[in-house]
Amino acid sequence: MSVETEVCAEGGRLVVVFSGHLELLNVSEVRTQLLKCLAEQPDALLLDISALDVREPLALAVFAAVARQAERWPGIPVLLCGPRSGTRQSLHLAAYKQLLVFASLDAARAVLDDDRRVRPSLSDELLPVRGAARQARNIATEACLRWDLPHLVAPASLIASELVSNVVDHAHTMMTLRVTLRRRYLQIAVRDGSSEPPMLPTRPSPTAPGGRGLILVNASAHAWDWLPCAGGKVVWASLATS
Known part of the structure; x- marks a missing residue:
């Protein structure tokens, strides 16, 4: 059984x-x-x-x-x-x-x-269109400034933009972007409707369009990974707050 x-x-x-x-x-x-x-x-x-x-x-x-x-x-x-x-x-x-x-x-x-700690969080539903990456950068920037983390604006907005762009380019589904402040980390997650795992290119072509998103995420984040979820997957990345 x-x-x-x-x-x-x-x-x-x-x-x-x-x-x-x-x-x-x-x-x-x-x-x-x-x-x-x-x-x-x-x-x-x-x-x-x-x-x-x-x-x-x-x-x-x-x-x-x-x-x-x-x-x-x-x-x-x-x-x-x-x-x-x-x-x-x-x-x-x-x-x-x-x-x-x-x-x-x-x-x-x-x-x-x-233990009644409230974890600050910002989220938004995004369409798989070109303007989604710009909206993701705006949300990440707003979160960092709201939570007094100006030093994380650049990496957080880059990570949010690249994770959302991957959905636009590959999954072509609605997505949810969530930025959450934990005790030691700022966490950025994007949930989409595709069960296909994200692939980190080993040798991206310098002339091929795209393909560098996860390389940038991998270089910028403290850690990143993905998990299956009902109806798709979540790709996440974290940045150390200090």
Whole structure:
């Protein structure tokens, strides 16, 4: 039996309720589901594993991997809730010591409710037209100036412009640009309607039009990557604020 998941929204958070049997064979499907949840850029991701039978403790590594991804982007906490006694013992291993583990969903909610930090964010829906890149630069510039980050105006506007241009040139779909200020990073993400992964050219032709967008993003950003999401993908990049 594979792992079954039920995802529900709680305000700005997402709760994922697991049931079934967790084995190494179904780790991939669990990871894909959780990455799609991260692509929604929630305030927090709560994983209820109280009904999950962990038959192979090594499979718990999927939660540690997703938590590491969430720390890189979108910079949100991943909270593991309600592990059974045997699972709780496995989570004491060194490989899982960075995981945030709580006895129940309510205990995790209480911690999140006690931390009422508001993460500033600007977003806009853009059409796949030539003027979209200019609008993306304007949004990134406005965000940097609003949040007292004038030194990031140039790289943030370049990254936003290039990510949006890639959608215009390749995906040809509507897109959502979101710029968010986290504790240590300014994060820029573009969600589009294509599931095709972005490709970083290894040897772009100097005479070919385009093709350099992700090279510029790669050179300017602290980190960048992409995640699958419902109906497409999210490509993101982060800039250190200090």
